[in-house]
Each structure stands twice: as C-alpha cells, then as structure tokens.
Amino acid sequence: DRLCTYDAKFTPGSDHYEKILFHLPALVTRIEGSSLARAAVAAHRAMGSPDYSRVDLRLREGTAYVLDVNPNADIASDASMALCAQAAGVAYGAMLSHFVNLAAARHPVFAHQKRAVVPERRPVQLPLSMGDKSAARLLLD
Numbered sequence: 855d856r857l858c859t860y861d862a863k864f865t866p867g868s869d870h871y872e873k874i875l876f877h878l879p880a881l882v883t884r885i886e887g888s889s890l891a892r893a894a895v896a897a898h899r900a901m902g903s904p905d906y907s908r909v910d911l912r913l914r915e916g917t918a919y920v921l922d923v924n925p926n927a928d929i930a931s932d933a934s935m936a937l938c939a940q941a942a943g944v945a946y947g948a949m950l951s952h953f954v955n956l957a958a959a960r961h962p963v964f965a966h967q968k969r970a971v972v973p974e975r976r977p978v979q980l981p982l983s984m985g986d987k988s989a990a991r992l993l994l995d
Contacts (some may be wrong), residue, residue: 862874878937878938879941882913885916886913889913890913893909893911893919893920894909898923900923903923903925905957906925906956907923907925907926907927908923908928909922909923910922929949
C-alpha cells in the first residue's frame, strides 16, 4: 500500500488512482523544502545528468530520501515536470526552450549560435496548495 502502482499513476477511476493525493507545490516547510532541494540537486549531479532530470523523493521525519533519478523524464505539457515548472511560474514553452538551450550549449556546432527563444505565454492556473515553491524552481536554475 506504500508503492505507487501502475493503476495509481495511469488508470483514472481505479481505487489507487483516486486515493493519490496531489499537492503542488508540496506541503512542506521552508526548511524541509531546502532539504528536498539539496537532495534533488545532489542526486541529479551524482547521476551525471547533463541538463535536467526528475528526482523522486520522500521526506520522513525531516530527512529527504532519494527514491529515483530519471534523466529522461516525461516533458509533456501534462507531465509532472511541466506541472512543477508551472507551479514555479515558468511557462511550458519557456521550460522547453531552456532545455533546448542547455543541450545546444553542450553541442560543439550549436554552442556559439543564438539561443532558442520561445514566446512567453501565461501558464494555465492550477488550484495549488500552499507550500514552498523552491524545489520546483530548481528545474530552471
């Protein structure tokens, strides 16, 4: 009952899917948010992820635990990466533009060319819970 199963993630209407509570941003204190952010950045760097990754974490009694680092996370507009960016005030197109620019900067042919620019659009407003947004902001730091 503590694992997020396929049904819990991908089967709307299933018992597990309906019981998953989603809080964006997470309901954590500033201290907890900082601890989670440090753990996420350390895990990302330890895995050698060049541009972006999604880090799954759990917080237990004030300690952040890394469960998974996904260096090729889903970046669809309805995926967690985009939703976290949106919660931090970053539009979907701006997030994608940032990822393209990061990759281009590493490529010898494109590193010295003009950076890609995506016109800014207002992010769709989601009903968000109160909490610290610093972890979501790490996506684009």
